[in-house]
Structures are given as C-alpha cells and as structure tokens.
Amino acid sequence: SGGSAAAVAGGLVAAATGSDGGGSIRIPAASCGLVGMKPTRGRVGSASPGWLGLSTYGALARTVSDSALMLDVMHGPVPGDPDPAPAFAGSYVAAAAAAPQSLRIAVSAKLPRGLLGKVATDQRTAWERTAGLLSGAGHDVVQRDPDYGLAQVLFAQMWVRGIHEDARGLAAPEDLERSTRQMATAGRVLVSDRRRASLLRTRARVAARILTLWDECDVLLTPAVA
16 A cells, blocks of 8 residues: 555545555554554455455545545445454544544553564654644543553464465466565465465454453554564
C-alpha cells in the first residue's frame, strides 16, 4: 500500500484503498502524514482473507472524515466471508463528526518479544508529545503495556505461511523476486499444514489475552514505526 499512500500524500487522488497484514496501511500512513486505519477482521468483507486472516482491506486518506467516508463505502459482508464482523447500520462519517468524549488512553512504547526493532529518540519524543496533547485535551492518559507474550513469533509464522500460500497459487511463482521466494520457502518448510491449524487455534487465545487491556482502556497509543 506504499503506492496508495504516496498517491494520496502527493495529491494525485483524494483517498485510496490498501490492504494491511502487518502494517501495510498503517506504516505508509505514518511515513506520509496520513490517516491509515486497518479495520477489524471482517468489517470490510473478503471471501478470501489474505495471510490466514492477518490481512484486511482499508483506506488511506488525508483526514479522519475522509477515512470515515471511505469506510462507509467499503464496509459490509460479502458472500463466503469466513469472519464477518457484526453488522453496522450507522455512519462512520457521523461518528467522526460527533463531539468527542473523555477517553481512557493507554500509552505504550513496549516492543513485543521477538521483534527486531528499536524506538528511536525522535519517535519516542513524538509519542510522548502526542500523549501530552491528549492529556491536555481532557483524556485520561495512563501508562499500560499490552500482554504481547510471544505474539510476534505467532505472527511471523502466519505471515510466511500466508506468503507461501499466495505464491503457491500463482501461475509462474518462479517469476517472483528472490526475497519473496525465500519467504515463501520459509512458510512451506517451517509451517506445516498441521502447524497452520494450530496457529489459527492459538491466535484466538492470544488475541483474547491481549484484548484484556481494553477492559480498562478505550484506546492504545504506540509508536507506529519502530
């Protein structure tokens, strides 16, 4: 979705669609000063979810209202969707325009175990400044770290397995770039069919554990690019 983000940021188009399995909407949006949201699984319907359900479709836009308008157009189930989200009959544009209420916002700069990354000084400064702005706007900002556990290791296995399955369905997989072929091979060698089924079962438990944070808070703020 980097091309979509560049086109929106450069003014070529008013908004654009993208897909996000591990940050492909959120990271380009962060790098281009845009609003990029990865909707929850099944909110924007797909009969064939990408990467074992990691990937969903969403919008890249210059404003929150434009992003909401895109979601108003895009959301809804399609025949064959394995994970349809509960129906939404309202308007995301109207919701975005509503007067804000005070929220309990968790802020965290913790990187999940197994993630090769680092929060740089300028990233941490921007994160802290944003938390300060939110507190000044009347929100209850608290320091809370999600219980990631080894979710990053789970994600990496699903990611490479999803790339393997995509590559397997191509007419000429040998035409893929070498790095893509290497990731597809990793998915075939490291994640068997049996392991794939186990990953899908484990995902539900890991998601439920991480989501306990939302029993206390409404929003989680983290650096978008580590």
